[in-house]
Amino acid sequence: MDQYSEKYFAQDHSKTAIANSQNDKNAIQLIDNRPISALQQKLSIIQKKTNSENSKNTLSDERNLQTEENHNPAQLNTETPAVKRNNTIQLARTKQTTRRNTARRDTTKPKIKKTDTYLYNPHREYQEIKLSISKKANAAKFHLENVKPQLEDDEEISLLESYESNVNKIDSKASNILIKIKSLPASKGPLRSQNVARNTLAGELNGYNKYLNILLIEIRNIFPMNVGGFGAKGRAHDIQTDVNPFYAPFGKTLNNHYFQNFTLDGIAPQVNVYKQSAIAPKQKAGPLQILGFSYANSSNPDKLSLQNKVDNSLKAIQTTQDVWFTNTPVGKDRGDGQYKNMANTNAAGYAWLLGLVGNQRWEWLHIRGAGLGGKTDSTNLVAGARDANTHMIPFESNIRHLGTAVKKHSDKYSKLQVIWSVSGQIAKFAYDTIRIQWNLFRNNNTLKAKGDVSFQPLNTNNNISKNEVAKIEDLLSEVRNGLDK
Numbered sequence: 209m210d211q212y213s214e215k216y217f218a219q220d221h222s223k224t225a226i227a228n229s230q231n232d233k234n235a236i237q238l239i240d241n242r243p244i245s246a247l248q249q250k251l252s253i254i255q256k257k258t259n260s261e262n263s264k265n266t267l268s269d270e271r272n273l274q275t276e277e278n279h280n281p282a283q284l285n286t287e288t289p290a291v292k293r294n295n296t297i298q299l300a301r302t303k304q305t306t307r308r309n310t311a312r313r314d315t316t317k318p319k320i321k322k323t324d325t326y327l328y329n330p331h332r333e334y335q336e337i338k339l340s341i342s343k344k345a346n347a348a349k350f351h352l353e354n355v356k357p358q359l360e361d362d363e364e365i366s367l368l369e370s371y372e373s374n375v376n377k378i379d380s381k382a383s384n385i386l387i388k389i390k391s392l393p394a395s396k397g398p399l400r401s402q403n404v405a406r407n408t409l410a411g412e413l414n415g416y417n418k419y420l421n422i423l424l425i426e427i428r429n430i431f432p433m434n435v436g437g438f439g440a441k442g443r444a445h446d447i448q449t450d451v452n453p454f455y456a457p458f459g460k461t462l463n464n465h466y467f468q469n470f471t472l473d474g475i476a477p478q479v480n481v482y483k484q485s486a487i488a489p490k491q492k493a494g495p496l497q498i499l500g501f502s503y504a505n506s507s508n509p510d511k512l513s514l515q516n517k518v519d520n521s522l523k524a525i526q527t528t529q530d531v532w533f534t535n536t537p538v539g540k541d542r543g544d545g546q547y548k549n550m551a552n553t554n555a556a557g558y559a560w561l562l563g564l565v566g567n568q569r570w571e572w573l574h575i576r577g578a579g580l581g582g583k584t585d586s587t588n589l590v591a592g593a594r595d596a597n598t599h600m601i602p603f604e605s606n607i608r609h610l611g612t613a614v615k616k617h618s619d620k621y622s623k624l625q626v627i628w629s630v631s632g633q634i635a636k637f638a639y640d641t642i643r644i645q646w647n648l649f650r651n652n653n654t655l656k657a658k659g660d661v662s663f664q665p666l667n668t669n670n671n672i673s674k675n676e677v678a679k680i681e682d683l684l685s686e687v688r689n690g691l692d693k
Contacts, residue, residue, distance in 0.1 A: 333410075334386055334410060335386065337382075337414060337417055338382050338413065340417055341413075341416055344420040345375050345378060347424060348371070349372065349375055351424075351427060351428060351431065352371060352372050356368055357578075357579040358579045358604070358608075360573065360574050360601075362545045362547055365545070367430070368431065371427055374423065375423065378419065378423075382413060382416050385412055385413050389406060392406050392409075440598045440599070440672075441677050443598040444674040445674070446674060447483055447485060448460070448484040449481060449483050449675040449676060450481070451678075452679075453480075457482050460482035460483055460484050461483060463481050463482070463483045463486055463670070464481050465667070465669075465670040466670070466672055466676050466680070467479045467680075468662075469661065469662035470660070470661045471661075472658075472659050472683065472687055473659070477683050479679060479683075481676060481679075486669060487567075487669070488671040491568060491671075492567075492569065493505070493556050493565050493568060493570065494556045494570070495554070496557040496565070497547070497557045498518065498558070498560075498561065499514065499518060499553060503560070515558075515562070518550075518558065518561075518637075519635070522550065523586045523587050524636065525586070525587060525589075525630060525639075526588060527629050528628065528629040529575065529628040530627050531625070531627075531628075532623050533614060533624040533626065534614050534618075534624075535614065536608060536611045536612040537580040537581050537607065537611050539579040539581065540583060540584070541584075542578055543584055546589060549585045550585075554570070555573075555592065558570075558637060558638070559591050562591075562638055566668045568595070569594040570594065571597050572589045573589065573590050573591070573600070573665055575588050575589070575630055575642055576628040579608070580604060582628075586637065589637065590637050590638060590642065591637055591638050592642075592665025592666065593665060593666070595670065596663050596664060596667065598672050599663055599680075600644075602677065602681050603644055603661055605684075606646075606659075606684040607624070609688055613688070617692070619651070620651060621648060621656060621691075622651045622653065623649050625647040625649070626645070628642075628644055631643065640664065641662050641663065641664060641665075642662070642663045643662045644659075644663075645659070646660075657687055657690075657691070
């Protein structure tokens with residue numbers, strides 16, 4: 209026997225025997241008889257298989273005992289030769305460094321939160337709200353400025369000016385609130401919860417900001433701007449209309465009223481319009497005003513006498529107006545407006561004298577639009593249904609674009625001729641037809657494009673729909689798209 213034999217046989221092997229018996233069950237027992245984890249048991253099995261392949265001789269019991277420095281007979285050696293040699297088993301999981309963690313560690317400057325920014329600059333929050341208000345106000349004013357020169361009716365111009373005034377007031381009040389906030393004594397911490405006066409002013413500022421959101425949407429809906437300029441869609445009716453459908457829709461009838469007497473380059477557009485109803489419901493003719501007095505529809509004055517008084521106080525219509533443009537048409541000042549320039553008589557009152565008022569809304573129609581240089585007086589105004597005025601808007605916008613094309617492409621085009629006229633006189637300021645003709649000339653005096661359209665201002669049997677307006681604008685836009693060629 210070697211030097212350890214006597215010690216070995218003299219020791220108590222009861223606990224070691226328990227460990228050896230557990231080895232047969234692929235388990236390892238600690239000295240206090242606690243079983244180790246299932247993972248460690250599996251690792252122990254793997255180590256045993258590896259050791260058995262490397263060496264056919266199993267390890268003796270002496271290898272599992274402590275050396276002379278540790279004489280605990282039941283302590284198992286947890287470091288096997290295979291683990292020491294290969295070092296392939298890791299029970300601990302190392303935290304991997306991600307790009308995100310690296311980026312954060314590399315950041316030298318701390319990220320400043322929005323609330324911190326307001327602490328450094330206490331008025332910045334309110335300045336941002338005021339800036340938002342100013343941007344919306346400027347957008348609204350810019351939109352209204354573009355629309356205004358193209359309006360023909362006194363009521364619409366008055367409505368537009370009321371929107372302008374409202375927007376300006378809001379912008380001014382917001383500026384005054386910001387000045388008041390800056391004049392308040394400074395306070396620490398988030399400003400919204402520190403000062404009652406400041407909170408009240410901030411609430412007003414936010415209220416104006418939200419109100420301008422609503423107002424801007426409302427302005428754009430009432431005065432829409434399309435490719436051709438101010439859109440007639442805002443004035444047109446929501447009548448159920450199908451334009452050029454594949455088949456005639458059930459319950460709708462063919463109605464091409466707004467596409468009659470309309471040609472582009474001598475060709476009539478191939479358009480078929482089907483409507484469920486030709487007349488929009490719930491229309492009001494509006495007040496009847498004649499020579500500064502208001503009348504009810506049931507009134508029974510001497511209409512012929514009133515009409516003669518109006519007619520005799522005003523100059524006659526100027527027709528025909530033949531105008532040449534080499535640039536965008538310039539609008540003409542409207543003076544005192546239609547009502548005053550027509551002897552304090554509105555179009556509905558004049559139509560009532562003629563027995564035409566019905567359920568339609570009436571307006572004084574410019575034969576030559578004010579935005580195209582036409583006068584706002586009796587030499588250029590006729591009574592007409594509001595829908596006839598709406599019908600004219602896309603064509604007037606088209607003329608404006610054609611005049612711009614002459615200036616923009618002076619190397620190709622020399623001039624634009626536009627002829628305005630009326631025919632079929634019913635009264636001094638009432639005609640069956642308004643006609644617009646235009647001719648765009650190349651530099652060699654040949655025609656590049658031409659158009660001809662007639663309107664029926666006294667027709668009360670039809671109302672124009674939004675779909676019809678859209679189709680007219682599309683047809684005119686297609687012609688303009690070819691101007692650069």
